[in-house]
Amino acid sequence: MMDSALVYVLLLLGVAIGWTLGYRFARQAKKASSPDWIPSVEFLLAEANDASLERLLNVPNLDDDSIDLFLKLGRTLREKGEADRAVHLHQALFARTGLPRSTQMLLELELAIDYSYAGLLDRAERLFLRLLDARGRIQEQASLYLTELYEEEGEWQKILKLQRDKRLAVTVELAQRISHAACELAELAAKQGNFLETQQLCRQALKTDSRCARAYVVLGNLAHSQNEPREAIRCYLKAVEVDSEVIVVVLEPLRDCFVAVGDVQGLLLHLESQWRASQYVPALAARVECLAEKDGIEKAITSLLSELAEQPSNQGFFALVELVVSHKRQLDKSQLLVLYDILRRIVENEPKFVCKSCGFKAKEFHWRCPSCKGWSTVTPFVPQLPGPKLDL
Numbered sequence: 001m002m003d004s005a006l007v008y009v010l011l012l013l014g015v016a017i018g019w020t021l022g023y024r025f026a027r028q029a030k031k032a033s034s035p036d037w038i039p040s041v042e043f044l045l046a047e048a049n050d051a052s053l054e055r056l057l058n059v060p061n062l063d064d065d066s067i068d069l070f071l072k073l074g075r076t077l078r079e080k081g082e083a084d085r086a087v088h089l090h091q092a093l094f095a096r097t098g099l100p101r102s103t104q105m106l107l108e109l110e111l112a113i114d115y116s117y118a119g120l121l122d123r124a125e126r127l128f129l130r131l132l133d134a135r136g137r138i139q140e141q142a143s144l145y146l147t148e149l150y151e152e153e154g155e156w157q158k159i160l161k162l163q164r165d166k167r168l169a170v171t172v173e174l175a176q177r178i179s180h181a182a183c184e185l186a187e188l189a190a191k192q193g194n195f196l197e198t199q200q201l202c203r204q205a206l207k208t209d210s211r212c213a214r215a216y217v218v219l220g221n222l223a224h225s226q227n228e229p230r231e232a233i234r235c236y237l238k239a240v241e242v243d244s245e246v247i248v249v250v251l252e253p254l255r256d257c258f259v260a261v262g263d264v265q266g267l268l269l270h271l272e273s274q275w276r277a278s279q280y281v282p283a284l285a286a287r288v289e290c291l292a293e294k295d296g297i298e299k300a301i302t303s304l305l306s307e308l309a310e311q312p313s314n315q316g317f318f319a320l321v322e323l324v325v326s327h328k329r330q331l332d333k334s335q336l337l338v339l340y341d342i343l344r345r346i347v348e349n350e351p352k353f354v355c356k357s358c359g360f361k362a363k364e365f366h367w368r369c370p371s372c373k374g375w376s377t378v379t380p381f382v383p384q385l386p387g388p389k390l391d392l
């Protein structure tokens with residue numbers, strides 16, 4: 001039974017290969033327009049057992065199209081979690097003589113990626129390092145993959161050393177990675193009390209990527225820890241100027257530093273502009289808290305309500321409740337009406353239905369899911385919240 005099944009598969013494969021090669025020779029003269037003379041990757045994967053792979057690999061002549069097919073097949077195998085078969089495929093191809101140097105390097109790159117997928121990191125590293133001496137796309141790819149590999153291992157020093165030795169092809173993406181490697185080391189240095197080194201590493205990060213907001217954050221934290229709130233404020237503000245999103249990490253220290261220098265007005269102004277730029281609700285909440293201290297709770301509540309009417313959000317609603325409760329206040333009737341309207345708009349915006357098959361969320365009921373096209377899969381959306389916190 002087993003034997004006959006095997007014979008059948010091999011026969012089928014033989015026919016496919018024979019057809020492929022025959023068709024290929026017939027079309028070689030007028031090639032180029034469509035490459036569909038080679039079987040698809042899907043076909044190869046469906047039929048690919050080790051024996052069929054061997055037969056394919058033993059095809060006498062490899063042209064650019066068949067190399068291309070093998071490369072696709074290798075990548076697909078790797079992504080399916082079959083890195084060892086991808087390694088076998090790329091090694092067998094690499095061992096063939098007569099391949100142009102550019103093809104050999106492409107295969108070497110694929111092999112190195114296979115190794116890193118398979119967890120053979122030393123081998124991957126060696127190959128990537130060798131490929132850094134190539135030029136163009138191969139060098140770019142090797143630089144990126146090698147950097148990723150070092151990131152996984154936390155080998156930040158190695159990344160910086162490669163950059164110092166000018167071995168990396170620095171693209172915009174890679175520049176960002178290198179400057180983060182410098183920031184990782186800067187944070188370590190700061191933790192160990194090496195302030196000079198921290199500053200040097202941050203400068204290096206900014207030299208590689210002038211838009212590295214994190215370097216300004218690290219410098220700000222350094223100044224903050226050394227009781228230099230004015231310098232810290234300068235760095236934090238520079239960080240949010242470069243990237244308004246980093247307000248999430250600088251909000252609290254920024255507030256502390258402004259308070260330390262006694263500049264409430266400046267704090268209010270900056271929180272206001274951060275809220276406008278990033279719509280980060282904690283910035284709004286901090287601004288309102290600050291306003292409550294400066295101008296009184298009534299003014300703070302009024303201001304928060306009008307912001308929430310413009311930009312309703314659950315988090316903002318929560319901030320309002322917190323403000324009211326912590327200051328032991330009650331809302332009057334007109335304030336409650338505004339609040340009612342804000343809540344109504346939040347709820348209206350929530351999904352009311354969810355597809356139990358694909359998770360698609362909808363505001364209206366559908367018999368047929370617009371996303372996965374399943375019938376009768378859309379059900380009422382029930383938010384899964386954690387149970388009540390128990391005070392024991």
Ligand SMILES: [Zn+2]
Nearest residue numbers: 355358369372
């Ligand atoms: Zn669906």
